[in-house]
Amino acid sequence: MKKLFAFIVLSITVFTTFSQTKNFIDQPYVETRAKVDTLIVPDRIYLNIVITESDTKGKISVEELENKMAAKLVSLGIDLKKQLTLSDLSSNFKKYFLRKQDILKDKAFLLVIYNAQSAGKVIVGLEEIGISNVQLYKTEYSKMEDLQIALKSKAIIKAKKNVEALLEPLNQKLGKAIYISDMSNYDYQGGADGLVISYASKSSTNFEPIDIDFEKIKVQSEINIKFIIE
Template identity: 40%
Template structure:
């Protein structure tokens, strides 16, 4: 029984302290502001999707030959085909015609490159060996988490600057932070206009250096600062 009473007393003390703390917080004069930041990033992970297809009844080696040629071209461009070339899907469909039955084979690959120049070279290389079903799937950054943290810091700094500016206007100062709430951290990957990028690569005399739209990381933080 004594232990129960002791526990109850401790809980009551904590509750009372929390209520007093909350009251003191409400009684303080504070300014509430929202800080935002936006960081633009050059993508260093460019995902290219390639689809090879054949009619198995007409040429049983067509797909394997194309695959071999593609991998050779990619290796010549310095792409690590074991690490940066993945098979995403392999399907076969039976197509029945009036006089024949064809097995349609489809193999989907994902190629990852680090810059626009290499992406342009890939499009041109695929065009040379007759592979036209290629598109840019999306753009990302390998350091996205670092940029998220940087965006948060800049958003809080922006909130402090805003609070100081507003307080200085009325002859007062923004003091310590009383409350900080992360409202939104957003990193937007870009799903590319593949037709536009493919056309740029094909029209170039040499391998195109494709200029992609920058990725964006946005942060929003709500802060309350004590008014001194």
Template identity: 50%
Template structure:
């Protein structure tokens, strides 16, 4: 008896599935694909900074350089709590062995700035403090999630416009969407070690001026496939 009930349930499920598939296939539809992309300017720039003890007669310690850097950053309006972090928190200090077997300490930081202008100010300040071991790690766009959703909506609207253009000469009308597929490929959400262009470095009365920096823009794109039901 149980076996009979199971076979009846399986047959019923199969017939329902077949009917659904058949109904979908029997519906006249048009499939269109649309791609939308844009370029955005990074607004989160991560700068890697390494401070080392000076190998000189009057050696300057890491701690002294760190304090000087922190004071300069505070004077520039940088929030040290939010924008500056120490890398390798487990060790804090890395040690470098010289040929004379002497040990020099080093400390590494990551600084977050929000514009090319702010980065230029930081680089000038570090140069004045004789801290030259720096490089840009990556750049990001802070509103990436919202931008991706906006692009997907625009892509669906474009797919509808294409469907209207294709069916208008045939005298048919585009109905409701019966299937939507997001075919966007994965892409990096940031530029790793991005290219940057320093337009100019000038000096006025001995005072260094902020660098005018343009960053490589981040390309964001999305692709959708949409099936629209057709009617006469």
């Protein structure tokens, strides 16, 4: 009895799969692929800041440099609690040997800012207090998920219009979609190559940022879709 039941279940499964495949093949359909893209300005800019006693040849401690950095960032309108974090858990304790008798410490931070102008002010401001090891870590767009959904919709609309244009000369109508595949790539982070900074000199010792921009992030959506031909 158990063997008979198993055979019936297997037969139903095979028959159902075969029927679905056969029905799909027997239907007249058209397949197309559509892609849409856009360029966006990043609104999350991450700067990696390293303060080290070696920059001052050990004359200023990491703790003092950290306090100077914090004061400068606050003066530039930075919310330290929300925007500044340690780069890693071991950053508080990083040390290295310069000479046998000397141990110099360093400390790494990650600062997030929200526009290019603020990035320029931070870089120049930290340079003024002797902190020059500042690098662009990455850039992001905070509303990426919403943008991806919008682009998918546009890609589907584009695909539908393309197929309608193909069927119109044939006096045939477009039916419902029977297959959709999202072929988009979702790795959207700007890298360090996107930073461009220029400085205007007021005097030999005073510089201010005149132009800073970030490479825009290209976001695209690509779909593959099959429509029934009625």
